[in-house]
Amino acid sequence: MCGMPQVPPIRSTPARPFRPDASMSLITNVMDHSLDDGYAEAAARKKAAGQGALPKPLRARLGLAAGLVLAALVVTVGAAQARVAAPVVAKERQELIDRIDRETAAADKLESDVDELRAEVSARQRQALRQSGGNPQADLVSTLAGATEVHGPGVKLVVDDAKDASTGGNGNPRETSGFSDTGRVRDRDMQRVVNGLWQSGAEAVSVNGQRLTALSAIRAAGDAILVDNKPLVPPYTVLAVGDGPRLSTRFQNSPDGLYLHALQDNYGIRTAISTESDLRLPAAPSVTVRTAQPSTEKGTS
Missing domain, CATH: 1.20.5 (Single alpha-helices involved in coiled-coils or other helix-helix interfaces)
Structure with missing residues (x-):
């Protein structure tokens, strides 16, 4: 009897188990393969390329x-x-x-x-x-005021800095603002010299050719001495018209003359005084009349 042809039995293969993370392939790849592999591959490529480098x-x-x-x-x-x-x-x-x-x-x-x-x-x-x-006394007043040029006997006084004068101070009490060296002549020194000459009988005084008046000022600007705002350069030459021998003696014996002598002994400031037979002093460059009144006296011709 004819039977139906035999069909070989179909063997079914067991199905692979389903992974829960099958839908997250990128995350799975990152988790399964470490980043060290990529670094290692890059290092290998760099090493191979560097074989021919310097x-x-x-x-x-x-x-x-x-x-x-x-x-x-x-x-x-x-x-x-x-x-x-x-x-x-x-x-x-x-x-x-x-x-x-x-x-x-x-x-x-x-x-x-x-x-x-x-x-x-x-x-x-x-x-x-x-x-x-x-008024016949007008010329005398003009002379004393410094408005006119004068000449006559008198005293010549030269005051100069010490030879080793410098700009460095050493804490001496003589040091004040404006000058830091004790061996330098200062404005207050010249003030005392000029005032001492006036008090000793000087009729007219000039410093380095600058005529002094009752309105003149001796000041300091930095290291410079100013007379009526004009700077002076040492040595300072002071001319004083008057009775020469008497004026010289009285000044040297006055407190201001002794002060100048002390500067010479203690700080090396150089001074020299002499009597002159004829000194010529210029007129003051500017004499301002602040007040004036007409004279009631009639002058004589």
């Missing part, structure tokens, strides 16, 4: 050389720019110096013109007083 010491030298070249380039460019700007700066500086010189010369000329005009005004005033029969 050695480390040579690379360091090349870097240093490149830095030196860059620094030299910067210095060269700066020097070139400085050479280009130097003539411009020098030209501007010279122009400024020339301008200062011109303005100084113009100021000196104006000051000279002012002095000439003042002298002319004073001469006209004296002439007008004489023509109008003014």
